[in-house]
Amino acid sequence: MEKLQAMATQVRRDIVRMVHGVQSGHPGGSLGCTDFMVALYFKIMKHNPSFHMEGANEDLFFLSNGHISPLFYSVLSRSGYFPVAELGTFRKLNTRLQGHPATHEHLPGVRIASGSLGQGLSVALGAALAKKMNGDQQFVFCLTGDGELQEGQNWEAIMSAAHHKADNFIATVDVNGQQIDGPTAKVLNVESLEAKWVAFGWEVLHMNGNDMNDVVATLELAKSKCGAGKPICILMKTEMGKGIDFMEGTHEWHGIAPNDEQLAKAFAQLPSELADY
Numbered sequence: 001m002e003k004l005q006a007m008a009t010q011v012r013r014d015i016v017r018m019v020h021g022v023q024s025g026h027p028g029g030s031l032g033c034t035d036f037m038v039a040l041y042f043k044i045m046k047h048n049p050s051f052h053m054e055g056a057n058e059d060l061f062f063l064s065n066g067h068i069s070p071l072f073y074s075v076l077s078r079s080g081y082f083p084v085a086e087l088g089t090f091r092k093l094n095t096r097l098q099g100h101p102a103t104h105e106h107l108p109g110v111r112i113a114s115g116s117l118g119q120g121l122s123v124a125l126g127a128a129l130a131k132k133m134n135g136d137q138q139f140v141f142c143l144t145g146d147g148e149l150q151e152g153q154n155w156e157a158i159m160s161a162a163h164h165k166a167d168n169f170i171a172t173v174d175v176n177g178q179q180i181d182g183p184t185a186k187v188l189n190v191e192s193l194e195a196k197w198v199a200f201g202w203e204v205l206h207m208n209g210n211d212m213n214d215v216v217a218t219l220e221l222a223k224s225k226c227g228a229g230k231p232i233c234i235l236m237k238t239e240m241g242k243g244i245d246f247m248e249g250t251h252e253w254h255g256i257a258p259n260d261e262q263l264a265k266a267f268a269q270l271p272s273e274l275a276d277y
Contacts, residue, residue, distance in 0.1 A: 004212050007078065008038045010274040012243045014074035016266045017276065018090040019257045025091060025099065028253035029145065030071035032176050032209065032238035036143070037075045039215045044223070046138060049080035051108035059138045060127050062112055064120020065145040065174065066100040067255070073097050076109040077277075087277045118151030120144055121171060125161045128169040128231075139223060142171045147179030150188045155200070161231040162201025169231040170222045171202075174209065176240045178251040193235055202233045209236035244269055 011034050019025035041047065045059040063072050070090065077084045082096075089095040096105040100115030112123050124142035131138060144154065161169055173193065181187050190196075197204050203225055207218035215236075222232045240254065241247030244266045247258075258266060 001212060001216070004035075004038055004042055004216070006272065006274060007042055008034050008212065009243070009270050010272045010276075011038055011071065011074045011078065013267060013270045013272055013276060014078075014087055015070040016244070016258055016263060016270075018070045018073070018087055020259075020263045021088065022091040023257045025070055025257060026067040026255045027070065027257070028178070028240040028247060028251070028255070029065065029174065029176065030068040031244060031247065032240045032242045033068055033143065033174050033236075034071055034243070035212050035215050036172065036174075036209050036236060036238075037071055039212060039219060040141060041075050041079045043216055044219045045141065047079075049108065051081060053111060055111070055127075056134070057136055057138060060111065060124070060131075060140045062120045062124040062127070062140070062142045063101060063114050064124075064142055065117060065148050066114025066120075067117075069097070069099060069101050072101060072109075076107075079109075081109040082107065084275075084277045117145070117148045118153045121154050121157035121161075124171070125157050125164075125166055125169060128161070128166045129164055131168055132166070138168070139226060140169050142169070144171065144173055145179070146173055146175045146177065146190055146193065147184045147187065149173065149190050149193070150184075158197065158200045158202065165229050166231045167226050167229050170219075170226070170234065171231065172207075172234040172236050174238055175235050176238045178240045178254065180251065180254045182251050197233045197235075201230060203228070203230045205232065205234045207234050207236045209238035210242045 096107040128140040208214040247253040
């Protein structure tokens with residue numbers, strides 16, 4: 001657990017460094033989901049950094065809320081998919097590390113382009129059903145945002161997953177209550193999420209996404225509940241900007257970059273013995 005916590009701290013340093021370096025990107029949601037992604041890639045998933053697009057006999061992850069790409073890239077690089085030094089090219093000309101993950105650059109670990117929100121659950125469901133048809137016993141994970149669930153395609157996928165008994169499918173919703181224009185409750189209220197997912201035929205779990213112990217325990221529980229005829233939804237409560245006090249709990253840091261002084265303050269709150277890129 002200490003190693004996971006240390007990695008999460010370093011990933012948060014990577015996130016703010018990347019966004020600061022080009023004065024562009026989305027730090028808020030990236031910081032909030034860091035513990036989840038670190039647990040997933042460094043503890044929970046069976047995956048192979050020698051990347052093959054089909055992902056046979058390994059767990060698959062699909063990022064639907066693609067604007068949290070700084071987090072995704074940091075975790076992929078520190079998991080061995082590509083050199084950590086490449087993080088320094090984030091959002092720069094001719095980089096493989098686009099502002100939203102894309103497949104045309106063939107970046108290892110990226111299976112779908114996820115700049116347009118609302119599509120990840122559909123693609124992940126297709127992968128989960130393909131695994132069942134192929135007799136592949138591994139799991140498919142997907143992360144989506146609560147604001148993203150305002151898009152209708154999600155609910156077609158959610159309905160289809162239950163209908164087809166995709167019980168190897170674990171979908172996690174980042175419930176931070178914030179989106180680019182303000183609180184989700186004011187922009188377009190999506191609650192009650194639990195009632196909705198249950199009504200659509202899913203098994204629903206709750207998780208504190210900023211408590212590493214709870215993240216690991218809940219993800220393990222979700223895996224244990226697979227195979228019983230229902231897909232699994234984890235409603236993950238997080239705080240946007242988690243780990244940096246002046247970024248926490250506000251939509252204002254959804255898509256802006258820290259200046260030099262703010263970067264220094266952020267680093268002071270994120271001491272790490274691991275190496276920065």
